[in-house]
Amino acid sequence: MSAIQKIRLVVLISGRGSNLQAILDQAVSGELPVEVAAVISNRPGVHGLERARQAGVPALVLDHKRFADRPEFEVALIEVIDRQQPDLVVLAGFMRVLTAGFTEHYRGRLLNIHPSLLPKFRGLHTHExxxxxxxxxxxxxxxxxxxxxxxGPVIVQARVPVLPGDDPDVLAARVLEQEHRLYPLAIRWFATERVRLEGKRVFFDGMPLTEPLRLEETPLSR
Incomplete structure (x- = not known):
């Protein structure tokens, strides 16, 4: 059986990078068939950059505050990303709204993780x-x-209960534990060509999804 060819991955962050760490850990262990080509932050000094450095991954900063407007920042960001020749770009706590020019440039190879069961609670403060x-x-x-x-079209979701007495921090921690399982799984599917975007529909194993896959119903070994 031939080895799975690794894809080149660029990760965009704005903060502590806990989902980034889950990706880096599985890349290092060989569970995830990716080469993390670079980690790029729009904010200098965040902990996610140190996580990248500790993993031996180039940690780059492109401070959005140094640009006149959003389009100018995105032109520069595309240039930095494309220099890495990625097969896939993932947003891991990247706290910038992206314009159509950017999203179309990476259409079908740009993923995001969002802490809600989309389409519920788009935007911020989802747990509250x-x-x-x-x-x-x-x-x-x-x-x-x-x-x-x-x-954008949803690939897979992880669900957790909301328990009596939960506050936003407790609920956020419960969700985050599942995020760390969810993101590497979706990236693995992309890397092994099990998931793709055609038009506005997600295809999994060659079949269009009528609803998002559910993590608890999807063994990690699949």
Missing amino acids: RAIAASETEHGASIHFVTAELDG
């Missing part, structure tokens, strides 16, 4: 909003990125 809405279930979603904020 889930509690305020008296939700009994919450979670995280991996989706292909489009110009619509948190509106």
Whole structure:
């Protein structure tokens, strides 16, 4: 049996990089068939950059505050990313709204993780909003990125209960534990050509998804 060929991956971050660490750990262990070509942050000094350095991955900073506007920043960001020749770009806590010019440039090879069961609670403060809405279930979603904020086609979701007495921090920690399982799995599917975007639809193993896959129903060995 021939070895799975690794894909080149670029990870965009803005903060501590806990999902980045989950990706790096599986890349190092060989569980994830990727070469992390670079980690790029729009904020200098964040902990995620140190995580990249400790893993021997180039840690780059492109401070969005140094640019006149969003389009100018994105032109520079595309240049830095494309220099790495990535097969896939993933957003791991990258806290910048992206324009259609950027998302179309990477259409079909740009993933994001969002801490809610999309299409519920797009945008920020998802855990507070889930509690305020008296939700009994919450979670995280991996989706292909489009110009619509948190509106791209969803690939897979992980669900957790919302328990009596939960506050946003407790619920966030419960969701984050599942995020660390979810993101490497979706990246592995992309790397092994099991998942792809055609038009506005996600295909998994050659079949169009009518609804997102659910992590608890999807063995990690698949």
